[in-house]
Amino acid sequence: MKKLLPYWLVSPYILYFCVFIAFPVVFSVVLTFHSWNIISPMEFIGLDNYIQLVNDRLFWQALYNTLRFLVVHIPLQIVVALALAEFLNQKIRGQAFFRGAFFLPVIVSGVVVTILWQQLLGFNAGILNRGLTALSLPKIPWLEDPDIAMYAIALMATWKNVGLYVILFLVGLQTVPVQYYEAADMEGATHWQKFRYITLPMINPTIFMVVVLSTIGGFSLFIEPYIMTEGGPLNSTLSAVMYIYKQAFQYYHMGYSATLGFFFALLILGVVAIQKRYVEQEV
Numbered sequence: 001m002k003k004l005l006p007y008w009l010v011s012p013y014i015l016y017f018c019v020f021i022a023f024p025v026v027f028s029v030v031l032t033f034h035s036w037n038i039i040s041p042m043e044f045i046g047l048d049n050y051i052q053l054v055n056d057r058l059f060w061q062a063l064y065n066t067l068r069f070l071v072v073h074i075p076l077q078i079v080v081a082l083a084l085a086e087f088l089n090q091k092i093r094g095q096a097f098f099r100g101a102f103f104l105p106v107i108v109s110g111v112v113v114t115i116l117w118q119q120l121l122g123f124n125a126g127i128l129n130r131g132l133t134a135l136s137l138p139k140i141p142w143l144e145d146p147d148i149a150m151y152a153i154a155l156m157a158t159w160k161n162v163g164l165y166v167i168l169f170l171v172g173l174q175t176v177p178v179q180y181y182e183a184a185d186m187e188g189a190t191h192w193q194k195f196r197y198i199t200l201p202m203i204n205p206t207i208f209m210v211v212v213l214s215t216i217g218g219f220s221l222f223i224e225p226y227i228m229t230e231g232g233p234l235n236s237t238l239s240a241v242m243y244i245y246k247q248a249f250q251y252y253h254m255g256y257s258a259t260l261g262f263f264f265a266l267l268i269l270g271v272v273a274i275q276k277r278y279v280e281q282e283v
Contacts, residue, residue, distance in 0.1 A: 031258035038252055049259035059260060061235055062243040063267075065150055069239070070218040072154040077214055078207070081162050085169035086195075099170075103163035110160065114227045117156040118143070121228075143229050146236035153224045153237060161217065165210050172206030173199065211275050219268050240264055 032049055034042040053059060088098055105113060120127050121142035129139040142152040176199060184194045200207070221239040225231055231238035244264065248257035 028258045028262060031255050032262055034255045036254045038254060042255070045255070049256045052256060053259055053263060058235065058238070059240070059243055062238045062240045063264075065236065065238055066219060066221060066240045068150055069154050069157075069221055070215065072151055073157055073218050074211065074214045076154065077158045077162055077165060078210055080158065081165035081210065082169050084162070084166045085173055088166065088170055089173045099167070102166050105160050106163040108160075110223045111227065113160050114156070114224050117159075118228045121152055121156075144233055146234045149229055149233060149237045150225075153221075153228060156228075157218075157221070157224055161214075165214070168206055168210055169203065172203035176202040208276060212272055215271060215275060216268065219264070219271075 031042070033044060033046060035045045035048070036042040084102060088095060088102075092098075119125070121129075123129060123139060123141050123144055126142070128142070132139055141148065143149050180198045180202075181194055184198060189197075220241055222241045222245065225237040225239055226242055229237045231242055240260075241264075244257050244260045247253045247260060
């Protein structure tokens, strides 16, 4: 009985892994070779879903939109979060208040924040455009211009999530030994030199973690464009995840949706692997 006890103890996790991870992954891979609309029986179609993926211009546009979002969102989020963490790492008054204020948007519902920003960025009644009008400046079509809409969403997403990365950077900064800075001060190092040659190398693991989390979070972009623009205007904010969702639950192309999801998962793994190698070399 004692020999079986370890197996009994890990059996809940094994059951969870089989039901909620292993089976969905295997089923999704099998589904990529079938056509299925949930109601009718699955039909084996070989590589047709993959051929459709290669020729699907709307999917590539959605992927391009997602990458455009990432190019703005990740650097902006890291720079702002690191700057705020440096600020909070100093001995300042109201430190606890600022930490709570920066983290507050993280715990607020994403749907609530998105609706709030939708009102904020409105063309006619939005607060930002009202401010511009009061200053006799032209209104900006934040969510109506295909060239601007995705960047407006990136700005909102950065505001929503930056508090989490501020906390992570703050923890990383507080692990740097003070003796290093004291030795640098004795050598006459400037603040930038201390930041470049002491702080950045010492918080390298934190930077990598933030880059990975930001990348995965950015690739998962869905709620913001779905609520604010529904993918428009002219599909300029249609994200890859939103397109996969539409294929599955609006058009009931379950096999094709699984193919898109499988390809997208491999793409994320590849990007994260490249980021890991780059961050380790450069920082």
